[in-house]
Amino acid sequence: MGKLFLVGTPIGNLEDITIRALKTLEKADLILAEDKRVTLKLINHFNLGKKELYTFNEVNSKRNLPEVLTLIRNYNSIVLVSDAGMPVLSDPGYNLVNACWEEGIEMEVIPGPSAITTVLAISGFPASKFLFLGFLPRDKKLRRLLKEIKDFKYPVVFFESPHRINKTLNEILESFGDIELFVGREMTKVYQEFFKGRVSEGITFFESKNQVKGELTVVISP
Missing domain, CATH: 3.30.950.10 (Tetrapyrrole methylase, C-terminal domain)
Structure with a gap:
């Protein structure tokens, strides 16, 4: 079973990202992004390589939750990011985190800007x-x-x-x-x-x- 990483990203200035966040994003098998364009800008800025992105936002988070849980089980490392700051705080992710607790899926938080x-x-x-x-x-x-x-x-x-x-x-x-x-x-x-x-x-x-x-x-x- 895979592992979900909640990764905090910059609220504006991209240089505010942590070294640990960069390493986690670089190793990720799949990134759950609120807006692919915003996350892609971050990935390209730090030359993190080609990444598989999956749109997971307020509009589709409930509908796509079962599929996302299946993806987490099938991948080694899944990262959840929001457009800015910490995931879940006024951003999508609460339902996913709660479901991971219920399913016994391992999670880790990479703190970041807020x-x-x-x-x-x-x-x-x-x-x-x-x-x-x-x-x-x-x-x-x-x-x-x-x-x-x-x-x-x-x-x-x-x-x-x-x-x-x-x-x-x-x-x-x-x-x-x-x-x-x-x-x-x-x-x-x-x-x-x-x-x-x-x-x-x-x-x-x-x-x-x-x-x-x-x-x-x-x-x-x-």
Whole structure:
């Protein structure tokens, strides 16, 4: 029976990958990739050779789970990666990992970069305890969630898309008041940008841009 490796990949700058991750990818018989194009870019950048890639993402993960389990049994080394950061964290893979536990399939984690820990480290907020919410829900569900965490005593971290950031910040302003927050955009990439200030200042900051691009990770202060 084969073995599944959960490999963390860079959140932006490819040079952030670990030596152990590179060795694991190089030896892999098959790589389960969220997006083949993104993973292929990583493989080619480090000249890891020709690799067999299998698309395993949020859309097909449940449907293709039985086939993937069969592949793991038939190969020696299977690697699971997401487009960026650690697999399973707001990325596909939970169902596969759970199924591997049930099937007695051996697994190993190769730790790597994470947008969550990266943004907490640079935010200047106390980070020994925090709440991670992934991508926030919309409209009424968002308001309900914000109400639930209003009195939370530790930083709250979540992901947000560029075209929703201002709407979300307005909802936070209405629910929490003008608290402090931190936003990391395109972290470790060429156009990396950080913002720290009050929610109202953040709204003004992002409204002043013609178009917000890239991925955003937000930290709400305690």
